[in-house]
Amino acid sequence: xxxLVESGGGLVKPxxxxxxxxxxxxxxxxxxxxxxxxxxxxxxxxxxxxxxxSSSYIYYADSVxxxxxxxxxxxxxxxxxQMNSLRAEDTxxxxxxxxxxxxxxxxxxxxxxxx
Amino acid sequence: xxxxxxxxxVSVALGQTVRITxxxxxxxxxxxxxxxxxxxQAPVLVIYGKNNRPSGIPDxxxxxxxxxxxxxxxxGAQAEDEADYYxxxxxxSGKGVFGGGTKxxxx
Numbered sequence: 001x002x003x004l005v006e007s008g009g010g011l012v013k014p015x016x017x018x019x020x021x022x023x024x025x026x027x028x029x030x031x032x033x034x035x036x037x038x039x040x041x042x043x044x045x046x047x048x049x050x051x052x053x054s055s056s057y058i059y060y061a062d063s064v065x066x067x068x069x070x071x072x073x074x075x076x077x078x079x080x081x082q083m084n085s086l087r088a089e090d091t092x093x094x095x096x097x098x099x100x101x102x103x104x105x106x107x108x109x110x111x112x113x114x115x
Numbered sequence: 116x117x118x119x120x121x122x123x124x125v126s127v128a129l130g131q132t133v134r135i136t137x138x139x140x141x142x143x144x145x146x147x148x149x150x151x152x153x154x155x156q157a158p159v160l161v162i163y164g165k166n167n168r169p170s171g172i173p174d175x176x177x178x179x180x181x182x183x184x185x186x187x188x189x190x191g192a193q194a195e196d197e198a199d200y201y202x203x204x205x206x207x208s209g210k211g212v213f214g215g216g217t218k219x220x221x222x
Contacts, residue, residue, distance in 0.1 A: 035211065037158075037211075037213075044199075044201065044213060044214075044215050044216040045150070045152075045158065045201050045203075045213040045216070046213060047203070047210070047211030047212060047213055050209070050211060057209065059208070059209045059210050059211070060210075061210065061211075095157060095158070097158075100205065100211075101148045101160060101163040101164070102148060102150065102158070102160055102203065103160050103163070103169055104160075105157040105158055105159070105160075106157065107157050108157060
């Protein structure tokens with residue numbers, strides 16, 4: 001069974017940093033691209049970043065480029081999102097999703113940026 | 116940057132057919148994926164590619180595309196189909212983009 005479990009969310013002050021993790025199981029993690037998608041409270045989905053299976057291709061939304069860094073460790077079956085210079089507008093549930101099409105999603109982890 | 120436009124809300128009578136649309140320039144080159152999201156839950160992929168359903172998705176869900184418009188059709192809508200629906204695609208630079216979402220009400 002494919003499972004994606006996000007962790008690392010929490011309350012952080014504006015300007016702070018946070019590192020999200022997504023633990024994958026039930027499939028060959030190294031064969032799949034991965035994505036981070038977020039959803040602000042009461043709002044729609046927003047694509048954040050994608051990384052190819054071997055990390056050769058990485059893409060970011062303009063809203064996070066230069067502040068967020070996506071990475072993966074195929075040996076640990078894990079996906080990461082390093083978030084720096086956080087802003088109030090980054091407050092959202094952050095989901096990891098498998099493959100460009102997003103065929104499997106985790107349950108999300110809440111990031112709250114507030115003073 | 117690429118944008119995908121969806122109607123904010125659509126309603127359908129129980130058992131009838133409803134089409135949810137998504138418009139954007141990137142759809143001329145890339146297929147849309149469609150997701151269903153119910154309150155408090157993670158999104159679920161319902162359609163991807165030309166018209167592919169993941170395992171477990173009922174065959175009343177189908178997808179189509181023409182020009183800059185992608186459509187998700189639910190034939191014989193059920194009460195459990197009431198949810199938010201989002202389209203998603205990529206632009207030529209590889210960046211992803213979601214539509215604003217359509218709230219489907221089943222009457």
